[in-house]
Amino acid sequence: xxxxSVVITNLPxxxxxxxxxxxxxxxxxxxxxxxxxxxxxGRLSKxxxxxxxxxxxxxxxxxxxxxxxxxIVYFGLPQLGIQLQAYPAAIVALGLNSGxxxxxxxxxxxxSIPKGQYEAARSLGLTHWQAMRYIILPQAFKNILPALxxxxxxxxxxxxxxxVIGVTELMRRGQFVITRTFQTFSIYFGIALIYFVMTFTIxxxxxYVEKRMAVA
Amino acid sequence: MKKxxxxxxxxxxxxxxxxxxxxxxxARGKLIIGTEPTFPPFEYVSxxxxxxxxxxxIAQRIADELGVKLEIQNLPFDSLIPALMSDKIDLIVAGMTxxxxxxxxxxxxxxxxxxxxxxxxxxxxxxKPVKLDDxxxxxxxxxxxxxxxxxxxxxKEIKVTRFQKFTDAFLELENKRVDAVVLDEAVAxxxxxxxxxxxxxxxxxxxxxxxxxxxxxxxxxxxxVNSVLSNMFKSPYDLxxxxxxxxxx
Numbered sequence: 001x002x003x004x005s006v007v008i009t010n011l012p013x014x015x016x017x018x019x020x021x022x023x024x025x026x027x028x029x030x031x032x033x034x035x036x037x038x039x040x041x042g043r044l045s046k047x048x049x050x051x052x053x054x055x056x057x058x059x060x061x062x063x064x065x066x067x068x069x070x071x072i073v074y075f076g077l078p079q080l081g082i083q084l085q086a087y088p089a090a091i092v093a094l095g096l097n098s099g100x101x102x103x104x105x106x107x108x109x110x111x112s113i114p115k116g117q118y119e120a121a122r123s124l125g126l127t128h129w130q131a132m133r134y135i136i137l138p139q140a141f142k143n144i145l146p147a148l149x150x151x152x153x154x155x156x157x158x159x160x161x162x163x164v165i166g167v168t169e170l171m172r173r174g175q176f177v178i179t180r181t182f183q184t185f186s187i188y189f190g191i192a193l194i195y196f197v198m199t200f201t202i203x204x205x206x207x208y209v210e211k212r213m214a215v216a
Numbered sequence: 217m218k219k220x221x222x223x224x225x226x227x228x229x230x231x232x233x234x235x236x237x238x239x240x241x242x243a244r245g246k247l248i249i250g251t252e253p254t255f256p257p258f259e260y261v262s263x264x265x266x267x268x269x270x271x272x273x274i275a276q277r278i279a280d281e282l283g284v285k286l287e288i289q290n291l292p293f294d295s296l297i298p299a300l301m302s303d304k305i306d307l308i309v310a311g312m313t314x315x316x317x318x319x320x321x322x323x324x325x326x327x328x329x330x331x332x333x334x335x336x337x338x339x340x341x342x343x344k345p346v347k348l349d350d351x352x353x354x355x356x357x358x359x360x361x362x363x364x365x366x367x368x369x370x371x372k373e374i375k376v377t378r379f380q381k382f383t384d385a386f387l388e389l390e391n392k393r394v395d396a397v398v399l400d401e402a403v404a405x406x407x408x409x410x411x412x413x414x415x416x417x418x419x420x421x422x423x424x425x426x427x428x429x430x431x432x433x434x435x436x437x438x439x440x441v442n443s444v445l446s447n448m449f450k451s452p453y454d455l456x457x458x459x460x461x462x463x464x465x
Contacts, residue, residue: 013265075295078302086289166291175381176261179254182410184387 003186010177010187017173018194024090024159024169029152031095036102041132043107054103061100067161069093074165090162098155105147109140142213149206153199160195170194236306238282238436246285249275250305252293254381256406258311261290274328274428275309278444292380294361297322300431307441308429311400313363315424323432325441327425328449331363334404336389336397339415343395346418354395357385363424364398382407389414 007014042054061069073096074089084092113136121131160171168176174191178184241247251271253259259269267288279286289305296308300322313331314324335345345351352373358364359382368374377394379385385397386407397404401419408414428445430438450458 013263016265071295071298074304075298075302078304083303164292164295166289166295168290172290175254175383178381178383179256179260180263182383182386182407184383 003183006181006183007186007190014173014194017168017170021159021169024162025156027091028094028098028155032098032102035099036106039099039103040106043103044110058100058103061097066097066158069097070161070165086165086167089165090167094159098151101151105144109144110136112143113139145210149203152202156199236303238440241284241306246287247279247282248287248289248305249307249309250289250291250296250299251310253290255311255403271309271311278441281444300429311426312429313424314427323430323438324427326445327427328445329426331422331424331426332401333364333367333398333420333422334401334416335418336404336414337417339413344417348420351396357388357394357397359385359399363422367422368398
């Protein structure tokens with residue numbers, strides 16, 4: 001009984017952490033989406049100076065642990081004279097990381113659109129960018145929505161890694177409550193539930209958007 | 217290859233320029249300390265979401281003496297030294313034991329607390345170790361990077377499991393996946409008080425002590441911290457002795 005009541009009494013404290021987790025995820029997703037869209041297109045470019053750096057970016061950020069990336073941004077960059085506070089450092093690291101994954105999703109999305117669409121757009125007089133902007137990307141977006149939703153959910157959970165640089169998101173707040181109350185199991189269980197509520201909500205929202213787009 | 221080494225050296229030199237000198241701390245009007253507030257009663261987060269504890273009061277004292285505000289940066293224990301080295305914080309006040317290895321990368325103040333280690337076991341079992349050697353052939357859980365970790369890691373026959381939080385080490389003990397937990401006495405006392413099913417079977421005097429971490433080479437700040445600490449150690453009696461016997465020398 002005490003196990004449940006300890007979660008309930010500390011719920012406001014934990015929910016503040018959950019709010020931080022959501023903000024962290026939101027801003028990281030925003031950076032990730034912008035970066036990922038451009039790098040994903042870059043991966044398909046025939047121009048080498050665009051294609052090669054895009055590929056290196058994706059391979060490097062996908063091929064190294066997020067935990068290491070967060071540590072590099074927070075502890076490593078000051079060596080180069082760039083000082084970031086914990087919260088912005090976490091957003092930058094998470095954003096850069098998800099940019100790599102989203103780039104791959106975007107690339108797959110663009111490739112899922114039949115080549116004829118692009119060729120038709122170009123033959124109608126659209127430039128490369130216009131063809132991308134008005135013909136290819138809107139259709140690609142519809143196709144990749146489930147994969148994007150998956151990435152958002154992953155990012156929500158991965159944001160708990162920001163606790164290693166002292167960002168007081170949900171996980172870190174949970175640790176504080178544990179050392180105050182010593183109720184290790186029930187607090188971890190409570191945190192898991194809160195994460196689940198957040199990811200399930202995201203998953204429902206993505207599903208809703210998917211349905212709306214399927215009609216359109 | 218040489219180019220990379222050169223670049224690395226340059227980066228290191230640039231890094232050392234931005235250190236928190238005494239003048240800098242005064243100019244910015246706040247002393248930034250780093251701590252891991254999951255270590256009661258030395259530092260933990262209170263119900264009012266404030267970081268409190270023995271160490272925090274010491275840090276507050278240092279800030280007061282400097283005439284600046286105290287800012288507390290919460291970080292996991294093993295991130296504290298990197299944070300100090302990369303100038304995220306001015307001081308580490310986190311119940312950190314002075315060790316040879318750590319002293320190679322950071323400077324330590326004079327000792328301010330005895331880091332005696334407690335061996336905690338399940339109370340309802342016969343296994344009651346009284347010395348570290350009794351743990352040979354057993355499984356022991358510790359908090360990563362703490363003194364407990366260091367002392368049991370020195371004995372090869374002990375199978376050590378390391379956790380980020382000492383509370384996770386206790387969960388391991390409760391789940392019977394380890395036979396004992398070794399951690400700082402003061403922290404063990406607080407835990408065992410809440411959970412009498414665990415008992416402290418022995419307290420080991422490691423001869424090791426806590427110190428405040430200062431960035432290597434920042435002698436000005438180190439001297440200041442040392443003077444604040446040694447003043448705190450003085451009893452009113454000591455002060456009288458100093459006033460009437462030492463100053464008249």
